[in-house]
Amino acid sequence: QVQLVESGGGLVQAGGSLRLSCAASGRTFGRYAMGWFRQAPGKEREFVAAINWSGSRYYSDSVKGRFTISRDNAKNTVYLQMNSLKPEDTAVYYCAAQTSGLATMRGREYDYWGQGTQVTVSS
Numbered sequence: 001q002v003q004l005v006e007s008g009g010g011l012v013q014a015g016g017s018l019r020l021s022c023a024a025s026g027r028t029f030g031r032y033a034m035g036w037f038r039q040a041p042g043k044e045r046e047f048v049a050a051i052n053w054s055g056s057r058y059y060s061d062s063v064k065g066r067f068t069i070s071r072d073n074a075k076n077t078v079y080l081q082m083n084s085l086k087p088e089d090t091a092v093y094y095c096a097a098q099t100s101g102l103a104t105m106r107g108r109e110y111d112y113w114g115q116g117t118q119v120t121v122s123s
Contacts, residue, residue: 002026002097002112009093009117012085016121020080022095022114030073033098036080037107038091038119045107048093049080053101060105063089085121092116 008020022034035050049069050058057069068081078095096110104110 002032002099004095004097004112004114006093006095006114006117009119011120011122014085014087014121014123016085017081017083018085018119020082020093020095020117020119022078022080024076024078024097026076028099029076029097031099031101033101033103034069034071034078035096035098035103035105035107035110036069036078036093037096038089038093039116040088040091043091045094047105047107050098050103050105051078052103056103058103058105082119085119087121087123089119090121091119093119 003025033052036048039045051069066084071078094116095114097112098110
C-alpha cells in the first residue's frame with residue numbers, strides 16, 4: 001500500500017506561482033511513475049503532468065511552458081511548480097502513483113491517489 005499526501009495548495013493571484021508537493025510512503029518510490037491531475041467544480045478530472053521512473057516528463061497542452069513536474073527520489077516526493085497561474089487553473093490537485101513506472105495521461109491506470117489539495121487563482 002502506498003500513501004500519498006499532497007501539500008502546498010492555497011489562494012494566489014493570477015500571474016502568481018505555487019509549488020505543490022506530494023510525499024509518498026514506501027521504499028520503491030523511485031520505480032513509480034507519478035502524475036498530477038486536477039478537478040474543477042462541475043468538471044471531469046483532467047491530466048496535468050506526469051514523470052516516469054527515469055525522469056521523462058509529460059504535460060497537458062494547457063499547462064505546458066507554465067508548470068514543471070519534478071521528483072526527488074531521496075525524499076520520496078514529487079513536485080509541481082506552477083507559474084503564471086490563471087483563474088482557469090483553479091481546481092483540486094491530486095497526485096497519483098503508477099507502480100509500473102510508465103507515465104500515462106490516463107487516470108484509470110494509476111494505482112494510488114492522494115486526497116487532493118485546493119488551488120484557487122483569483123483574477
